[in-house]
Amino acid sequence: MDQDREFIETLVSLNRVSKVVKGGRRFSFTALSVVGDGKGSVGYGYGKANDVTEAIRKSIQKAKQSMVTVPMQHGTLPHEIQVKFKSTRVLLKPAAPGTGVIAGGPVRAVLEAAGYSDVLTKVMGSRNSTNVVQAVFRGLQSLLVPGQVARNRGKSLSEIWS
Known part of the structure; x- marks a missing residue:
């Protein structure tokens, strides 16, 4: 994948997910992103992490890997x-x-x-x-x-x- 290309990155959805554990609730985040070059190539990715920025970063990275024409x-x-x-x-x-x-x-x-x-x-x-x-x-x-x-x-x- 070319790193010098300019991409359009869009966050479609961001969701907070909670898991009930012995000490209370654990929160994590899921992000759905779409990435495209505006010239016919587009991809989407779904990322999960304990931090919002990390979930978004993961989803964008997966979107770039899954690009199709x-x-x-x-x-x-x-x-x-x-x-x-x-x-x-x-x-x-x-x-x-x-x-x-x-x-x-x-x-x-x-x-x-x-x-x-x-x-x-x-x-x-x-x-x-x-x-x-x-x-x-x-x-x-x-x-x-x-x-x-x-x-x-x-x-x-x-x-x-x-």
């Missing part, structure tokens, strides 16, 4: 897709130029970090931020560009469009 056409998605992960369903639709990213918290964080500028989204079912982020990632990774579809079918791009 996602397809993009003129700042939007190549096609519409609906993804299900556990009890979360996410609808991602391409939008006309100038629309902007119409999305809620976790979905917006992922799409903006990846560099999308015009997308319509809707989250249905569970709105658990961890599941929403994973659903969006599954959706983005399963997107296909027309050239890829043509190669998969063993045809030329002109045969696919006609």
